[in-house]
Amino acid sequence: MTRLISFLFIFLFSTASLAQSSALEKSATLLVLGDSLSAGYNMDIKQSWPSLLPDVLANYDKAVTVVNGSISGDTTGNGLARLxxxxxxxxxxxxxxxxxxxxxxxxxxxxxxxxxLEKIIDQVVSAGAKPIMMQIKIPPNYGKRYNQQFEYVYTSLSDHKNIPLLPFFLEHIILKPEWMMNDGLHPKPEAQPWIAEFVAKELYQYL
Known part of the structure; x- marks a missing residue:
């Protein structure tokens, strides 16, 4: 009887471990559709935060293959055309x-x-994928009215389409001048690991 109980315990433990291992081994594919903030502007692409993201997400027990489909200078129109x-x-x-x-x-x-952006979201959904947006913000010198309208695009689409909206990482980076390039718009390679951690922390719950 004791041997039978031990055998059952080992069998159940092994089965659970295999199931957990299989779940971790099943990798989801994440496409990053972005601009220079994600494309590794003026750096080796391996240094960019999307390239670092899989290893960080692994710490959250998320196996993710990241495809970086970002191109510097892209607008929403460019992204829509390439999607x-x-x-x-x-x-x-x-x-x-x-x-x-x-x-x-x-x-x-x-x-x-x-x-x-709405067309991008609709195309993603039609392809059977899950869309997630990142809130983007621009410098205040564009005027309060334009800034409010700009930011409202993201919050309203997130609500209307019922999709996650991640906070904008650059808001934190820009407070550290040593992490910003001389143009005042792009994070340096030194900032990329922090960005990867930030994005992973916000993103993992939706994967």
Missing amino acids: PQLLESHTPDIVLIELGANDGLRGFPPKLMSAN
Whole structure:
């Protein structure tokens, strides 16, 4: 009887361990659709936060393959144009949308940006993937009214489409001049590990 109980205990423990191991080994594919803030601007792509993200997410027991589909200078319109090919090529499970900074810096109408982002979200959903947006903010010198309209695009789409909205990492980085490049817009390589930790902490609950 004692041997039988021991055997059952070992069998159940092994089964549970295998199930847990399988869950950890199953890797989801995350596509980062972004601009220079995600593309590794003026640095080796291996130093960029999307490249560091899988190792950080592993600390949260999340096995994730990250595809960095970010291009410096991209607007929401550029991202929308490139998205179909990215979805077809990589069939992601999740798409993190980090776009809009260049729309804002060029003074594009928030309504245009909102329309582009909504189309991006709809395409992601139609492809069977989960969309997640990152809140983007622009410098205050663009005026209070434009800034409010710009930021409202993200909160309103998040509510309307019922999708997660991650906070903007640059708000924290910009407070550390030693982490910012001379242009005052892009984080240095030294800031990338912190960004990866920040994004992972906000993102893991949705994976």
